[in-house]
Amino acid sequence: MTRLPVPPFTYDDAVKKVRMAEDAWNTRDPDKVALAYTADTKWRNRSEFLNGRDEVRDFLTRKWSQENGYRLIKEIWAHGDNRIAVRFCYEYHDEAGNWFRAYGNENWEFDAEGYMAVRHASINDVAISEEERLFHWPQGPRPADHDGLSELGL
Template sequence: MADFTTPRGPLPPFTHETAQIKVKSAQDAWNTKNPHIIKFAYTPDSIWRNRDTFCKGTDELVEFLTKKWEVENGYRLRKELFAFTDNKIAVQFWYEWYDANGQWWRTYGLEDWTFAEDGRMRKRMMSGNDVKISDQERWFMEGVDVNEVEISEKHW
């Protein structure tokens, strides 16, 4: 069972391979849409900026994510490694969701992560933009592996 005492590998300093593993692990956790699973990837005193919202600590993160997925229905996420150093990773991401009116959206963005020695994220800064899309423009349809969708320069 997940807890805050067991290290969350891979641990820094990161290599290209271990940074890739960390990114896909985060993607998989977020696609569960379960804040009580996700919180164990962060230090108990972690800090976040998610657009215009600032959070500190895992209790606030759980509250934020719970509210997020009450609004963002059908959420499916893809994260890709952008850059890394010893204890930092930058990712680009895309996710799709629909609102209460059934309007589909794609969110494009970047995240800046800083990790503690135990492999938990102690800082997460996110910037994102939402773009209205039609049902026909969706990439991450049900049953599609988000990792198999071709995302190229024309999507940046």
């Protein structure tokens, strides 16, 4: 099965792929999100190395059980025929109610069918106060009229 858009990516294709990923991650549904990756996908997420869709699903389940109020914005940085570089930012709070903003970059590589085969993510967490939060939309995908990272000065 093909997962459109597929490589080689135009700029518009890459922007669409980034927004599709953002929307999927904002569902916080590990089963749905994992389907965007090849069965044998290779990930580096911070200091964790994952191999295969099942490990990705388990990782996301763990992640979203700890990151409450999770809201994410992704923005394209660059793209090539089958690669996309993304910068992102997300906000969440822990069980104690402490808020964080995570900043990061991802490098993605796709197979010919449009599935992500490789993902490298570098991420830093910064403690913020609840008053410093910028992502206030209801849980789920970011509304189309909500500012992106550049417009928010991030």
